[in-house]
Amino acid sequence: MRAGKRGLITAAVTVVCAVTVLLAPGTAFAAPAPTPTPTATPPSAAPRDKDLEAVRKKLDKLYHDAAVATDAYNAAEEKAEKQSADIVALAKKIVEGQKKLDRLKDRAGAAARSQYRGGGLPDEARLMLSDNPQQFLDGAGRVIQGHRATKGLIGDMSRTQQDLEQYSKDASAQWKKLEAGRKAKAAAKKEIEKQISAAEKLESQLEKKEKERLAELERKAAQKAQTAWVDSGILEEIKDDVSAQGEKAVKFATAQMGKPYEWGAEGPNTYDCSGLTSQAWASAGQAIPRTSQEQWKQLKHVPVKDMRPGDLIIYFDDASHVALYVGDGAIVHAPRPGRTVTLTGAGTMPILGVVRPGA
Template identity: 70%
Template sequence: MGTGKRGLLAAAVTAVCAATVLAAPGTAVAAPTPTPTSTPAPTPHTRATRGTTPTPLPDKDLEKVREKLDKLYHDAAVATDAYNAAEEQTEKQSAQIVELARKIVAGQKKLDELKDQAGAAARAQYRNGGLPPTAQFLLSGDPQQFADGAGTVLNGERAAKKLLTERTRLQEQLRRYADDASAQWEKLEANRKQKAAAKKKIKKQITAAEKLESRLEKKQRERLAALEQQSAYEAQTAWLDTGVLKEIKSKASAPGKKAVAFATAQLGKPYVWGAEGPGSFDCSGLTSQAWASAGHPVPRTSQEQWKQLKHVAVKDMRPGDLIIYFGDASHVAMYVGDGAIIHAPRPGRWVTVAGAGSMPILGVVRPDA
């Protein structure tokens, strides 16, 4: 990353994470204050129902509210990963069923052709009288003619046997295709049920979070945003105080630069669960699309990205690598250098820049290893 770009990135990080939140370890800094992007305006579904006034929460309970909201949105993120996984499997199974159906149609056409050929052979044998070779010899007045005919009959018998063998093989293949298609249908239905259950859980968690937030007055929402930012600031500072940023010196690969460029272009777009662009994203939707744009497709979910992609040490990470968060791998962000990430945080937020250490890091994976 060039010096000019690094300066722009540092400025963006400072704007989001508060002044000097990504500064050198050990530097004394002031607590961050809320920024406009940290306090989303209330949406229609978070306002109180007309004619009712929600009971305001006491200010002393705001920290508990923050912890409760974190849990609700974390549970929604886990359910979102389950939804995305089921969606991905549904698409694969649907494609497999279509391919099996194509094979079954082609196989049935070939089987019909074999049946026609077998029928023609049977009719030819009938026209020949169906006599055994000995009887044909005794009735024939020309031994050479019989010998020629016997060779033809022998070739015909071999051809008929080959036809029957091929027909039996093809029938068995069609049965396997049909069994496979039936199994895929069962899996498809199971994944559809998983999607529906995950979708229900997502909506339940988000509705509970919105209901809780609707009880906050404007000043309380601002204070809550400050508490969220304070928590992220303290976590980032603790991470930097380990000296880890001094060890991270790797430069982005060419595909990594493309992935970072894609993620950067999405800044400001809203988080929507299950979304993978172009107008909105969830966390893994953003990272998977960024790397797809760089020519390196990755799994759709953060959990599968953690399972399937190559793990690298934090000190060896480079821009474009994916940082997986929380013990259950329920969140993912893209490292962009200078101790910063770009990610889609949660419902009610937008794709933004944040500190790489602002959440508990599970590990780092590299899509283009």
């Protein structure tokens, strides 16, 4: 990455972390709590800060639980789409199989009608009654061919019937999975709404000054975590080289900044965390899993010191949050309800690991 661009991004991250609470990573997630400075905070305010810190941690947990439920919802949605496609494919096979079986039955019926027109005698009997030797020899060959054709016809009918039965069983199994997925999705939606509602209720009970102070605590917690991460010296090891695909993903993600977070959303006007990262990489021509947990499971893991712009940073032990690394120690992500897609420090949340889409 060019030095001028590196300096601009570093400066942007520093300014954003210093002046806006939007840079806290959703503040829905636990981060190291700042130690109140006695000289900066009047003694009478200390107990209230302690109360607000408890509120901050409670909000962190509520929004974190909502993020976990959102991942479950997105996973159920993705499975439902695949199961629906499988059911449609099976339905087509059943229709085609039924048409084939009907054709085979027509052929069998034609053979039966031919035998009836021959006086009900089988081909072998009519052949034995023939007085013409050449006709006998020619007929013998036709009888053998007829036997083979009949055997093949019966075999085709049997296999087609078995296929139809298997398709029906498979379709039934897929319907059951689809129904189970529907229930899982409904339960996840209920859990998301429950957690978000509880968080909003808690925030609504705060007075204006308390909200401002809470925002200050959130900002300081994020800034402290980022400072500790940078002070570890990790940025000195990260080279910030970028691939062509990674550059496209970064360009897409940063262009979404300012758009609201909405759980389950994949754009173009709103996003959740994994909706943003999956669409960013889709814009670069690379399909990746929809959820942060599946992104962590399925994509290539790379050491933090080797990460480059476009890589995905997975956060928390349960892989419940994901962001796209843009370089110079910064990420762009969709934080949580009530926030917008924003730029912040990569170390503001506990990093589980880094994954790389593409080759």
